[in-house]
Amino acid sequence: MxxxxxxxxxxxxxxxxxxxxxxxxxxxxxxxxxxxxxxxxxxxxxxxxxxxxxxxxxxxxxxxxxxxxxxxxxxxxxxxxxxxxxxxxxxxxxxxxxxxxxxxxxxxxxxxxxxxxxxxxxxxxxxxxxxxxxxxxxxxxxxxxxxxxxxxxxxxxxxxxxxxxxxxxxxxxxxxxxxxxxxxxxxxxxxxxxxxxxxxxxxxxxxxxxxxxxxxxxxxxxxxxxxxxxxxxxxxxxxxxxxxxxxxxxxxxxxxxxxxxxxxxxxxxxxxxxxxxxGDDRGLKLPPRVAPVQVVIVPIITKKKRDEVLLRSKEIAEELRGIGLRIELDDREEYSPGWKFNQWEMKGVPLRLEIGPRDLESGGVTAVRRDTGEKSFLPSESIPSQVPLLLQEIQDTLFRQALEFRKRKTFRPVDYNEFKRILEEDRGFLLAHWCGNSRCEEEIKAETKATIRCIPFDRDPEDKGPCLYCQKEGQLVYFARAY
RNA sequence: CGGGGCGUGGCGCAGCUUGGUAGCGCGCUUGGUUUGGGACCAAGAGGUCGCAGGUUCGAAUCCUGUCGCCCCGACCA
CATH class of the missing domain: 3.30.930.10 (Bira Bifunctional Protein; Domain 2)
Incomplete structure (x- = not known):
């Protein structure tokens, strides 16, 4: 960062x-x-x-x-x-x-x-x-x-x-x-x-x-x-x-x-x-499906355009509420737009719409995604169709990013030494063979703080190998340090 | 239950060593100017210093006890 x-x-x-x-x-x-x-x-x-x-x-x-x-x-x-x-x-x-x-x-x-x-x-x-x-x-x-x-x-x-x-x-x-x-x-x-x-x-x-x-x-x-x-x-x-x-x-x-x-x-x-x-260093990142506020609308209020901007903001808020979205219109005038941006980003609101004099002139709104930070301009007539699409994209992106992260953080250590090294350096999931004996499980936990998270459904029954701890033949299980 | 840390305006902290009128930043209130990535000026409000004892002329500060919270471990969704 x-x-x-x-x-x-x-x-x-x-x-x-x-x-x-x-x-x-x-x-x-x-x-x-x-x-x-x-x-x-x-x-x-x-x-x-x-x-x-x-x-x-x-x-x-x-x-x-x-x-x-x-x-x-x-x-x-x-x-x-x-x-x-x-x-x-x-x-x-x-x-x-x-x-x-x-x-x-x-x-x-x-x-x-x-x-x-x-x-x-x-x-x-x-x-x-x-x-x-x-x-x-x-x-x-x-x-x-x-x-x-x-x-x-x-x-x-x-x-x-x-x-x-x-x-x-x-x-x-x-x-x-x-x-x-x-x-x-x-x-x-x-x-x-x-x-x-x-x-x-x-x-x-x-x-x-x-x-x-x-x-x-x-x-x-x-x-x-x-x-x-x-x-x-x-x-x-x-x-x-x-x-x-x-x-x-x-x-x-x-x-x-x-x-x-x-x-x-x-x-x-x-x-x-x-x-x-x-979440990231700016705060929460909520998936749209469960976010209390899916879209926050921040009017950029200026002295000359105050009433027009507020009116348009309310119209858009109502329009989006009308299609069933959870909308927050942050029209507080005692906070600056920049402060609101940070606040709502910290709260993880998936999508922000900015409406200011420039947007009024060009006939649309500025949309900013919480997940990627990407800004785009939405012409007024496209708002009711584009906003749900953007939310769906954000939902998908969050899942994809989490899945990619998990893949990156899932390791197949070749032996117990590498297992321990990965736990110290990367943590994550460790797929390793285990003989099925509780003794081995306990020893591994005592030595590394890693527990068997589960014996996965999705594993190749042919993929057998020596137990991480005792070398007897075993099957693949997920290890990790856990909350 | 072990190990570590912290309790001082709403929040974050300084002050404690060496006892002597409780301070700073943020936030809050009021007024004004502002508003496209945490605005600015001015004037204000707000604290029995976690709690209980003790020492002292005098305790946020020293002593004893106690309670709470946070972090890291052992046990668990």
């Missing part, structure tokens, strides 16, 4: 200088969140929440299109319910918040504030499922969950966060497995098409899977600093929960059988992913 360019940004620490600080500058200064007076908790401010609402809207549609219905379950879970599934309780016990008192009375049974809702939902499902005719049961809920985290970061890991969790019940193992993979596919399509974030779908290792799951699947994304982020998970819970919560049904063959359950979720962490995948 040139010094010249640096002058545009006075509020954001450059990524190269300190990526963590860059991230914190962004979330605070774009007014996405603010720290709340509870450790690890944040207020999500309107600009950040608007992104979440867009995510909710676009994902909820997909969840419903795949046959699920929304419902709501209690925030509190009796401690005994959470403890029913052994692995599950072991996984979550260290991070649950407990309510021990209600009003002035001590509770006879402590209540857990849900860290996830398998327990309470399965408890209800046991009542609702009697017959094969009740299946599949396909329910999703949007809610908050609480996990008492020690190391928190805005959006990436907070003590309380917002998410959706789908919980389904099926009569056969095959159907549960199919559901698990289907929803992972929904997540992948959603992230790639709406958030412009390319992901690698795959399976988690035994060590990394969800507490209580038979199998966990994940989509993994690569952040601009070369660290991986688990962006969504989908779990095949087998019959673990059905058995402890007694979710049984009478099948067509008259037999009473335990059901098969799944669960899957994505969280406000996706907002962190958006920031770290697309």
């Amino acid at each position: 040139s010094n010249n360019e640096k002058d545009f940004v006075k509020e954001v620490t450059p990524q190269a200088e300190d990526f963590s600080q860059w991230y914190l500058d962004i979330v605070l200064k774009t007014e996405m969140m603010d720290y709340a007076p509870i450790k690890g908790c944040m207020a999500i401010r309107p600009y950040g929440y608007a992104i979440w609402e867009n995510i909710q809207h676009l994902l909820d549609r997909r969840i419903k299109e795949t046959g699920h219905k929304n419902a709501y379950f209690p925030l509190f879970i009796p401690e005994s319910l959470l403890q029913k599934e052994a692995e599950h309780v072991e996984g979550f016990a260290p991070e649950v918040a407990l309510v021990t008192q209600g009003g002035n009375e001590k509770l006879s049974e402590k209540l857990v504030v849900r860290p996830t809702s398998e327990a309470i939902i399965c408890e209800m499902y046991a009542r609702w499922v009697q017959s094969w005719r009740d299946l599949p049961l396909l329910i999703n809920q949007w809610c908050n969950v609480v996990r008492w985290e020690k190391n928190t970061r805005p959006f990436l890991r907070t003590s309380e966060f917002l998410w959706q969790e789908g919980h389904t019940v099926h009569s056969t193992e095959e159907e549960a497995q199919e559901e698990t993979l289907k929803m992972l596919g929904v997540y992948q399509e959603f992230l790639e098409n709406e958030l412009a974030i390319p992901v690698i779908p795959g399976q988690k290792t035994e060590k990394e899977k969800f507490a209580g799951a038979l199998k966990t699947y994940t989509i993994e994304a690569l952040m601009a600093d070369g660290k991986a982020l688990q962006a969504g998970t989908s779990h095949n819970l087998g019959q673990h929960f059905a058995k402890v919560f007694e979710i049984k049904f009478q099948d067509k063959d008259d037999e009473l059988k335990y059901a098969w359950t799944t669960s899957w979720g994505v969280s406000t962490r996706l907002i962190g992913a958006l920031i770290m995948v697309h």
Whole structure:
């Protein structure tokens, strides 16, 4: 980045200088969140929440299109319910918040504030499922969950966060497995098409899977600093929960059988992913599909042309709102145009339209893309057709850039030494052979801080080679340092 | 839970070593001139210096304790 360019940004620490600080500058200064007076908790401010609402809207549609219905379950879970599934309780016990008192009375049974809702939902499902005719049961809920985290970061890991969790019940193992993979596919399509974030779908290792799951699947994304982020998970819970919560049904063959359950979720962490995948030293770069403001109109107000410029700006704002775009008309006269340019660029607005005396004369507007900085002139009559096209191009470009970045940052180390060198110098994804033994996985993590992000679906089963650590024959998996 | 750093107007900081009327920049308010990449002039408002003790004639400054936040690790969406 040139010094010249640096002058545009006075509020954001450059990524190269300190990526963590860059991230914190962004979330605070774009007014996405603010720290709340509870450790690890944040207020999500309107600009950040608007992104979440867009995510909710676009994902909820997909969840419903795949046959699920929304419902709501209690925030509190009796401690005994959470403890029913052994692995599950072991996984979550260290991070649950407990309510021990209600009003002035001590509770006879402590209540857990849900860290996830398998327990309470399965408890209800046991009542609702009697017959094969009740299946599949396909329910999703949007809610908050609480996990008492020690190391928190805005959006990436907070003590309380917002998410959706789908919980389904099926009569056969095959159907549960199919559901698990289907929803992972929904997540992948959603992230790639709406958030412009390319992901690698795959399976988690035994060590990394969800507490209580038979199998966990994940989509993994690569952040601009070369660290991986688990962006969504989908779990095949087998019959673990059905058995402890007694979710049984009478099948067509008259037999009473335990059901098969799944669960899957994505969280406000996706907002962190958006920031770290697309952002640059000027601030956010939001994909148009989820940007709270898709187009900002900045009138260039001068003394002589003030009224004409404002009038034309309003007309164009209305015209674009009329075709369903999210438009902000920044007609504040107490800020200079230059200040507004920087401000809205920091906030990641994909497209800016400038309307000044010169544009009035030439009968159009000046359009400036956030992703490339490219300026173009749009004649008035072309605005309603060109603006959506530009937005689509920006959406595509963001995805393409992220994909190219990931390709550039995906390595195939030939041995463990090169693996370690790449982790120090480039980070990124490392595709390497692994024998399948947890011991090797743990040793590698202890020595390099890299974990197995997933066993990718998309791999050549013929591509076998010596395990990175023990040299026994293994298959290709993705390693990375992760958030 | 370890290691490091920081708490002083809304934000960023100086002042602390060597105790003596709390300061700077940005922002904010009012008025005016401006407006095509963070405008300028003038006049203002705003702080029990994280909190609690202690030492002292006197504490932002010294001592003790405590709380909070941030960063880096171990555990996790």
